[in-house]
Amino acid sequence: MNLHRLDLVSLSLFNLVARTGSISRGAELANLAVGAASKRISDLEAAVGAPLLERHSRGVTVTVAGQALLGHAQRILSDVDQLAADLSDYAAGIVGVVRLWANTSAVTQFLPQDIAGFAEANPGVRIELEEENSSETVLAVLDGRADLGIFADRTPTLGLHVQRYREDRLVLVVPQGHALDGRERLRFEEAVDYDFASLPRGTSLARRLQAETEALGRRLKIRIHVRSFDAMCQMVAAGMGVAVLPRDAIQAQLRVLPLRQIELEDDWASRRLLIGLRDAAAVPRHVRLLIEHLSRQA
CATH class of the missing domain: 1.10.10.10 (Winged helix-like DNA-binding domain superfamily/Winged helix DNA-binding domain)
Known part of the structure; x- marks a missing residue:
């Protein structure tokens, strides 16, 4: 042969x-x-x-x-x-490609503006952005499918080098007219007995809610799983439950849907988003430029 x-x-x-x-x-x-x-x-x-x-x-x-x-x-x-x-x-003058994987929170709230600013300052660097959940993002960096990843804290990093990117705040979203409508602030345990709309079980947000519910000795009642923040808002507006979502990710939906956001007083409602990479000492220059740009945004 x-x-x-x-x-x-x-x-x-x-x-x-x-x-x-x-x-x-x-x-x-x-x-x-x-x-x-x-x-x-x-x-x-x-x-x-x-x-x-x-x-x-x-x-x-x-x-x-x-x-x-x-x-x-x-x-x-x-x-x-x-x-x-x-x-x-x-x-065509491209000097490098950065394969960036990030969770939905980062993609929805921060990366559009941050990447646009980087691209304007570095036109020779092309960014290939992949949206995935935090655990898959970590694995993609570990096995070389991604040059760097952005994911939520509490995600096992499996030996990655990590540094801070951004912080976001989780809020409770309810439909107008709900029993909790009118509250400005509350603790998560006051809402845990209601039906919830949730992201898929493998996402960092779903795991966080599950862990906090179990810490209360309670059971979270998930009525429906959907794959995006926008879909969660649509389901809440339709009366399919309440939801916990990043505050900055839902402002556009609050303007067009009959929804209310309620501040969560729990410490865990403040999250950190992290940048992860395999080997901080062996990062190509164009990847290093993006990391430095994203770190400055913090």
Whole structure:
């Protein structure tokens, strides 16, 4: 088996043939003559040492060996596309790319303005922002999918180097006319017996509420789980429960929905958002520039 004979044109052709179920259609999409395409497929089979396609009157189907090659071919072609995109960035004057993962609180409240300010001052640095929950963000930094992450305190950092980014304040959100409407401040235990709308269980906010409820010896009554702060506000406005949310993240919703925010007097309602990275001593300059910019915003 001589896999060094594989080439990108043949892998791309094989991907098209497998996807369309036809050598002639794959050849057409690859801008190749049918005879040339058939020769390339035969050469691939010779290099692999096994049939890749089963030929029949209605076209072709992929064999078991073909399925194995197809998976690798698609990954290789995707990597080549990413390489081309990265090189085109450098050709256009991009000096670095920062892969930043952050939780919803950071993305909703702070990062739009902070990233815009950084991009204006550093036009040669491109930021790829991924929104995920705090635990997934930590894991992404640990395994190298992200250069740095922003997540809530109380999240296990698993050895990451961390520094402070921002602080936010959690408030209770209730529909207008609710039994608690009219209160300016309260402790969480005064609301814990009501139905709640919540983010998914794996998020740092959901885990925090669960832990504080258990510390009270009570059980949180989650009526519905949704995936965004806006959806939580919509559910509260529709009478599906109350919710605990970051104060600065909901101001736009308070202006358009029949909602009230109530200050929580509990110490845990004040949260810290942290910046995490794997190795503070080996950070590329363009990543360091972003970290310094975000740290200044604190």
